[in-house]
Amino acid sequence: MHGRPGCPRQRSTRPSTAPSEWWTVSEAPDSGTGPHRAAAERADESSPHGGTEVARDLGRAWNTADVRLYLRGDLPGIRPTVGRRSDGQCLLYPGSTHSLASEPEAGKSWLALAICVQEIKAGRPVVYLDYEDGPVGISQRLVALGATAEDLAGFTLIHPQDGASGDDVTRLCEAVTAHHVSLVVLDGITEAFTLQGLSNENNQDAASFFGFLPNRLAQAGAAVLLLDHEVKRSNDRGRFALGAGHKLAAIRGAAFKLRSRERFSIGRSGSSELYVVKDRPGAVRRLGTQIGRDDVLVATLNVRSGGPDMVEVSIDPPDLDLHFREEESNKDRIKKEMALALQESQDDQEGGFEKKSDVYGLIQGRTQDKSDALRELIEDDFVSPKPYRLLRPYPIDGDDRDEDRVKDLPAEPGRAS
Structure with a gap:
């Protein structure tokens, strides 16, 4: 295993002129300077040490730069x-x-x-x-x-x-x-x-x-x-x-x-x-x-x-129209899955779930999507707010309920059945 970048390598360091196995398609030319370096050189010529008294006192070791280059158009936006x-x-x-x-x-x-x-x-x-x-x-x-x-x-x-x-x-x-x-x-x-x-x-x-x-x-x-x-x-x-x-x-x-x-x-x-x-x-x-x-x-x-x-x-x-149509379809699917999961777990959790994370764990998907689904189910009176339990079946296909998948749900404490 090689050493970290900037640290001594376990294999010998090659001189820059030696062939390198790192290059397998083409060799790189040996000259050229970057635009930031060129801009810095122009700054040094016009105003050494970054153009301020503080920069002059610091010297070159801190690699200061003259921000006035931007105002002169020498540094692009x-x-x-x-x-x-x-x-x-x-x-x-x-x-x-x-x-x-x-x-x-x-x-x-x-x-x-x-x-x-x-x-x-x-x-x-x-x-x-x-x-x-x-x-x-x-x-x-x-x-x-x-x-x-x-x-x-x-x-x-x-x-x-x-x-x-x-x-x-x-x-x-x-x-x-x-x-x-x-x-x-x-x-x-x-x-x-x-x-x-x-x-x-x-x-x-x-x-x-x-x-x-x-x-x-x-x-x-x-x-x-x-x-x-x-x-x-x-x-x-x-x-x-x-x-x-x-x-x-x-x-x-x-x-x-x-x-x-x-x-x-x-x-x-x-x-x-x-x-x-x-x-x-x-x-x-x-x-x-x-x-x-x-x-x-x-x-x-x-x-x-x-x-x-x-x-x-x-x-x-x-394509925002298509995106939001698909988002709505996905959101409805997650709400259906969450409602059915709550319904199927009611025998084991008659009093409901105390934590949102327990509800999220019932189905697959992103946490944010599940959070949005639970919030909307609560707002639409399909699920009770803490403890989280299903109050009424969520429509499976449009407005029709799938009677084979719906059980009789007990009334929420304090609510008429």
């Missing part, structure tokens, strides 16, 4: 320019880190590769660090998405076989800046942590990893997108992926979740919804609609497959 929706609005910020988490088969790799194809077709180079799939799978998807041989000249695929050294990362960052790479994708963050000898569950390791690779790539000028896995159990899903919470805190651009609406694959069409759960600059969140407490729906990923060699992917503005 932070706005998304990568990952274009069909209406022209964009979702990713250049020079910032982003994350995309989903459950399996929701389409996060398809979404990332669709954005890659957007960039290379526009003549902007892309680097894809693939820790999971391999060259064949990535290549097949790119071709299915319509990338030509000419387009793929701008797509650099790296399949890391070993943990990267500091020299490896330096060369990669220099290449990103020198060739004006617009997007870098890291596909398989758990595997990336493991190759570096780090734990995906450890916040300190997460901070080390971000400082070692994603943040440096962003400082080189690219929009950096990390693809991660979501917690398997829907009850445990929060705002971000599995593992250390610092993976969300470290994101300097936007963090997204992708939820499957209709599963798709080659030969089968479907769609997923893209939510932003963190947007540090704030320009992406305004493109969407607030759904629930933390999530903002910003796009719908529509995939139309005409076979193994043709897949059309579009990143569209949210």
Whole structure:
């Protein structure tokens, strides 16, 4: 196992000019400077030490910066320019880190590769660090998405076989800046942590990893997108992926979740919804609609497959009418399941349940969805408020009751039967 980023490695450190097994597709050029470094150099020329008396006293060790560069137009404003929706609005910020988490088969790799194809077709180079799939799978998807041989000249695929050294990362960052790479994708963050000898569950390791690779790539000028896995159990899903919470805190651009609406694959069409759960600059969140407490729906990923060699992917503005129709249908389903579960448990819990968590445990699903369902059942007099017990059967099919599944319910204490 290798040492942590920035720490001594257990294997010998290679000089930057030596071949590295970390590069398996292309070698990186050796020169170039990032836009932030160039801006800092201009600041030093016009106003050394960051432009203030305090900065002058601190000296260069604290890496101070002259914020007046922004007023002079030398530092661009932070706005998304990568990952274009069909209406022209964009979702990713250049020079910032982003994350995309989903459950399996929701389409996060398809979404990332669709954005890659957007960039290379526009003549902007892309680097894809693939820790999971391999060259064949990535290549097949790119071709299915319509990338030509000419387009793929701008797509650099790296399949890391070993943990990267500091020299490896330096060369990669220099290449990103020198060739004006617009997007870098890291596909398989758990595997990336493991190759570096780090734990995906450890916040300190997460901070080390971000400082070692994603943040440096962003400082080189690219929009950096990390693809991660979501917690398997829907009850445990929060705002971000599995593992250390610092993976969300470290994101300097936007963090997204992708939820499957209709599963798709080659030969089968479907769609997923893209939510932003963190947007540090704030320009992406305004493109969407607030759904629930933390999530903002910003796009719908529509995939139309005409076979193994043709897949059309579009990143569209949210279809809110369809979303809310499906939400209502899902909410009604959860209320039915909860009412039936309460009904079937009445023999064992004649007095009802004292805790909401006990009611939630009767059915599967997200805690927030179950909380909303219980609240509405109480408001509509189907369930009594603490102790929680069913007062009357919930309609199973429209307004008709399924008599085979409904038992005689005892009257609520204090209420006429």
